[in-house]
Amino acid sequence: MVNLMSEQSIIRTSNLNLWYGEKTALKDISMEVPDRRVTALIGPSGCGKSTLIRCFNRMNDLVDICRITGRIDFHGNNIYAKESDPVEIRRKIGMVFQKPNPFPKSIYENVAYGPRIHGMNDKKRLDEIVEKSLRNAALWEEVKERLQDSAMGLSGGQQQRLCIARTLAVEPEVILMDEPCSALDPIATSKIETLINDLKKQYCVIIVTHNMQQAARVSDYTGFMYLGEMIECGTTTQIFEHPKEELTENYITGRFG
Numbered sequence: 001m002v003n004l005m006s007e008q009s010i011i012r013t014s015n016l017n018l019w020y021g022e023k024t025a026l027k028d029i030s031m032e033v034p035d036r037r038v039t040a041l042i043g044p045s046g047c048g049k050s051t052l053i054r055c056f057n058r059m060n061d062l063v064d065i066c067r068i069t070g071r072i073d074f075h076g077n078n079i080y081a082k083e084s085d086p087v088e089i090r091r092k093i094g095m096v097f098q099k100p101n102p103f104p105k106s107i108y109e110n111v112a113y114g115p116r117i118h119g120m121n122d123k124k125r126l127d128e129i130v131e132k133s134l135r136n137a138a139l140w141e142e143v144k145e146r147l148q149d150s151a152m153g154l155s156g157g158q159q160q161r162l163c164i165a166r167t168l169a170v171e172p173e174v175i176l177m178d179e180p181c182s183a184l185d186p187i188a189t190s191k192i193e194t195l196i197n198d199l200k201k202q203y204c205v206i207i208v209t210h211n212m213q214q215a216a217r218v219s220d221y222t223g224f225m226y227l228g229e230m231i232e233c234g235t236t237t238q239i240f241e242h243p244k245e246e247l248t249e250n251y252i253t254g255r256f257g
């Protein structure tokens with residue numbers, strides 16, 4: 001097993017394999033993800049990064065042709081066990097996508113949506129959750145005067161922070177981010193990177209990125225994937241400065257991918 005560290009891990013995959021129909025997309029992945037740290041997944045297009053993070057909150061359950069073997073433990077419990085509830089897993093392990101995807105509703109309603117579907121109806125409590133989530137997503141100051149305006153009127157960077165606030169509103173423990181900055185300009189990207197750095201004080205963050213500089217800037221640990229395999233994971237410094245595998249070195253020095 002690739003042992004990331006001596007730190008406390010919150011997610012651990014053991015011999016994880018995944019197929020889409022006949023095609024293998026993940027091969028024998030064993031890794032640990034530490035709590036309250038940022039772990040980056042890097043690797044060339046099609047190597048399985050999105051597939052892997054979608055396994056972490058059972059989003060691949062929604063793909064009919066997808067089959068999984070091995071296990072993923074969250075706090076030591078197999079999330080694919082029969083008694084495990086995917087809705088609860090997705091609350092605890094939230095996800096932010098590549099393109100900001102706010103609902104065509106008000107800013108307030110975007111954030112209140114999750115708590116509401118989990119049964120929260122108290123208006124005062126919802127107001128508090130909305131404010132706290134927007135503050136934690138570094139968006140509150142920009143939107144506090146316009147909470148009832150449509151979320152679609154926000155800039156791309158603001159929309160992405162709104163999606164992060166929406167994820168935070170249901171009090172997750174892990175935040176999965178699949179290329180969260182690839183649709184954003186450098187200023188909006190820098191805001192999200194600062195935010196990621198704050199979020200790790202309270203959450204485990206797993207980020208997929210194509211941007212090597214971003215992985216180096218924001219992450220504590222990095223996993224390099226290639227053709228469905230986890231070639232190497234370790235501290236970000238080790239992976240970028242002293243990769244053990246030639247494939248990793250070739251990738252991070254831009255010799256392919």
Ligand SMILES: Nc1ncnc2c1ncn2[C@@H]1O[C@H](COP(=O)(O)OP(=O)(O)OP(=O)(O)O)[C@@H](O)[C@H]1O
Nearest residue numbers: 020025043044045046047048049050051052063065
């Ligand atoms: N729903 C699906 N059905 C069939 N094959 C899929 C599906 N999703 C992904 N794949 C295949 O699985 C492999 C891994 O895809 P994945 O999207 O995980 O790669 P990725 O590393 O995230 O790539 P990118 O950097 O381009 O986003 C690819 O060969 C892809 O074509």
Ligand SMILES: [Mg+2]
Nearest residue numbers: 049050051178
């Ligand atoms: Mg992807």
